[in-house]
Each structure stands twice: as structure tokens, then as C-alpha cells.
Amino acid sequence: MTVFTAEVVVTLRPVINDPQGLSVRAGLRLLGFDGVVSARVGKFIELVVEAEDEAAARAMVTRMCERLLCNPVIEDWRIDSLRALEAAT
Secondary structure (H helix, E strand, C coil), rough: EEEEEEEEEEEEEECCCCCCHHHHHHHHHCCCCCCCCCCEEEEEEEEEEECCCHHHHHHHHHHHHHHHHHCCCCEHHHHEEECCCCCCC
């Protein structure tokens, strides 16, 4: 078995109001960052999993996102990174 690290990003769907994002944008503008047009706030999840290969690890993380980590009614998700960890020497 190989150990993999996966980085998952979960965000609100574009049609869903994001009050945290609006607060972040307002705060940044108050600090003088006038160029901020919009801000969206989401979740970053790092997982360490064991699997036979990268395809199996990706399938496992996909099932985790579909079954627990994401609410498909209001959220989208993506796997930003999936890589094998090097064995310690």
C-alpha cells in the first residue's frame, strides 16, 4: 500500500449567497484594498490515505467528498492535489 496526501477544496456554489465572503470583501475594502471585486470563503481539507495506487486513492477521496465532506445541494468540491508521500529513510 502507498500513502497519499490529498488536498480538497470545498466551496459554496456560485448561486449560493456567501455572507462570509461579503464580510471578507468589506473588511479588505476598509483596509484600503479597493480593488477587491469579490471574495468567496470555503473549506480546505487535507487527507492522508492508504491505497494500492493513485487511481484507487482518487476514487476513495471522491467517495469521501460525495458522502460526507461536501453538501451537494449548496457546495462544489475539487481535488487540488493528490500525491504519493515518499517513504521515510
